[in-house]
Amino acid sequence: MGIFNIVIAGVGGQGVLLASKVLSESALVAGMDVKQNEVHGMAQRGGSVISFVRIGPRVGSPVVMPGTADLLISFEPLEALRHLHYLKPGGMLVYNKATINPSTVASGLAAYPADVAERIAMAVPGARGIEALAIAKAAGNAKAVNMVMVGSVLKALPIDPRIVEGVVTAMSKGRGAEVNRKALTGGAAA
C-alpha cells in the first residue's frame, strides 16, 4: 500500500490532538510507519486546529499536501468546509454537525454561513454529517466528540478496528474508558 493521508480539523479545545494520537498509536501497534503533525501554539481555545496523520510502510514528510487526503475528519461543519481542499478527488469526508461560533461571528463581525452543509454536499457528494455532540453526550461526556469522530471512520482506516479500540481503552482513565468505548461505538453506528 501507499501512504494513507488523514486530515483532522476542528476548534481548539475539541480534542483534535488526542484523536490524532489514537490514530498514530494504532498505526504503531499495527506495525506501520506513521507521522503526525499539527499546528498549535497560537491556537488557544476557539482557534482553528488542523492535524495531519500519515500512515504507510514508510512515511517521510509529516505534511499532507492539499488535494491528497484520503480522509478528512472535521469536528465542526465550518472547519470541514475550510479544509475541503485537502481532500483528494474521491476522498472521504465525515463531519460533526454541531456548530461552534468563531470569535469573528461571536463578536458580530461576520455571520456563520447558513449554507455550510449544502456547500459541503455539493463539493463532496458522499460527505457524511453526524450528530457527534449528541452521541458524545449520550455516551456520558460532551467532550468525547473526538472519540465519536474516530469511531465514525473506523471502517475507512487501513487499521484493524480492534486495534483502535484497544488503544483507546489503554489511553483512558477510570470511568473514561467506558465513556470512550461508548463514544467510539456510537460513532461507528452513526
Place this chain on the structure above:
Amino acid sequence: MKAERKILSGNEAIALAFTDSGGVFASGYPGTPSTETLEEVARLGEVYCEWAPNEKVGLEAAIGASIAGGRAMATMKHVGVNVAADALLTLNYTGVNAGLVLMVADDPGMHSSQNEQDSRNYAKFAKIPMLDPSDSQEAYDFLREGLALSERFDTPVMLRTTTRISHAKGIVERQGRIEPKVGEWVKDVPKYVMLPHFGKVRHAAIEERLLKLREFAETTPLNRVEMGDTELGILTSGISYQHVKEAYPDASILKLGMVHPLPEGKIREFAGKVSRFMIVEELDGIFEEQVRAMGIRVDVGKDRIPYCDEVNADVVRAAAGGGGRPAGAAPATDLPLRPPTFCPGCAHRGVFSILAKLKVFVSGDIGCYTLGALAPMNAMHSCICMGASISAAHGMAKVNEIAERPGKPVAVIGDSTFFHSGMTGLLGMAYNGGNALVVIMDNRTTGMTGGQDNPGSGRGLMGQAARQVDIVALVKVLGIENVFEINAYDLKETEAAIRRGLETPGPYVLVDRNPCTLRYRVKRPVLAVDPGKCTGCKACLKVACVALGLTADGDKPKVRIDPEICNGCGICSKHCRFDAIAQSRAGGGDGNL
C-alpha cells in the same frame, strides 16, 4: 531484547535523548515550538531541569553546569537566541567542559512567532557546529551526537529544529542509555576567563577548531549521499529533506545532518555527478551563498525557492520545473475566519474591553494578550519582542513630552514576560522619570506557551514548591511609587484605576492578579441571556467571547450564550445596559480556586 519504539515529537525525542545520554542539567525559557522539550525532560523525571526567567539566563546556567562537569542543554525558540546571543558569542570562545547543546527551534511559516529568522545564521556567526535533524528519530540521534561532538571538539553545539520537526511525531527507536556522571570541575583561567588577553588566544582556537570541523564534515555519516537518478541532484537538510523525498523519491540527494560548517569537497563531488544541481533550503539562502562562494555552479536555488514561509513538496516540484498533481477542490475563501482568541472566562478580556473603550495607545508584548490586537478589540497598537512593551512605551512617552503632546501610552505585559525582560524596562522608566501606565496581567503562568511555571507561580519545572515573587513589592523596589492591585473582572473598579493611572503624571503600575482559567482549570457557573430583556444591541459582543452568538430569528436577533463554552466570568454581563445576562440556574460547576 527488541528495541523500544515510541511515537514521539521531535521535542520529546530530544528530551528522551538528553535523559538517555547522561544529561545532568537542562534549562531554558518556554517558546513555541521549543517548549515541550524541557517539559518532557521534567516528565521523564531523571534529569534536573528548570525554567529560566529568560534565554540568556538559561544558557548561562547551562554553561556553568558544563564547566562544573555536567552534560548540559539549553532550549529556546529562534527569537530566544537573540536574547541569549550575548552569552553564546563568548561561549564559542570558552568552549565547554562537559558536553553542551543549545537546542533552538525555528518557526518557518510563523505559526506562532513574531518573525521568521533563520538560526543557521547564528551557527555561522558563532563559528560552531549545527545539527539539523529531519525527523524525530534524527532529533533523538543528533542530540546524542551533539553532546559527543561538543566534548570532542570543545565547542557548544547548536541543535536546530523547525516547527515541523519539533511538533511532528514519528516513530523513535531508543538507543542504549549512558549513565549520567558529573566529571571534574575544571579550573582553567585562560580558557574560561575572557579578558582580552585570554580572548585573543581563544579566538585563534575557534578558527583552528573550525578547520577541524570542516574536515570532520567531509567524513561524518551525519552528511550522506543518496545516489539515484543523476539528472537531478539536490542538496538539502532538515525537514526540507522529507519534502524533497516526497517530491522526487528517485533524485540524487546530498543530505546534510551537520549544516555548519559545510563539507566543501563532498558538495563539489556531488554537484559534479549530477546534470542539474539544486539546493533546497527553508528561509535564507545560507547553503547557496557558501556553495556559490566555493565556485560551484547552482542550477536551481533561491531564485526559485522562496525566502519566506515553509518549503513543502509542492514548492520543491514547482522550483524544479516538475509537473503538478491532480488538484482537489479550490480552497473556500469566503468563510468567516476563526482566529485564536482569549479563552472564555479569561481576565485579559476585561482589561482590553476597557482599553478599547478609552481609545488609548497600547504598547503590547508577547503572550496571550497579544490577541487583544485583533478585531473586535483592536486594543493593541505595537508589539515588538519579549519585554519591549514597557521600554517602547517609555520612548513613546518621552517623545510625547518633547513634542508637548498630551496622551499617556499604556504598556500591557504578562507576568512571565515581565520577569523575562520587562523588569529592566520598568527599571529604566523609573530611573529616567518616564510617564507611562503599565498594566501587568499576572495570571501566574506562562499562558500562551501552554501554562508553564515561572518565578511568580510558586512552583518549579519538576513540580517542586518554589519561592514566589511578590510583583507589587518588586515593582516598588525598582523605583515605582504608584503601584496598585486591580481585579480585571470588576470592570468599574478597573476602569477607574486605569483612568487614575492615565491622569497621574509619572510611571504608574497596575497589577491584575487573576489566575489563567485554562492553566488553573477555573470553572464558574455559566450565564444565560434573558430573551425578554435582550434588545439585540450587541454591546456585549464587543468582548469577543466565543460563548456568545446571535439567535438567527428576527430582524434584530438577540444574543444567546452557549452553555458548553461559557465560563461564567460575567464580563459580557457588565457590558449589558439592560441587565439581560445573569447566572443560569441550569448552569453547573463551582469555582475551584
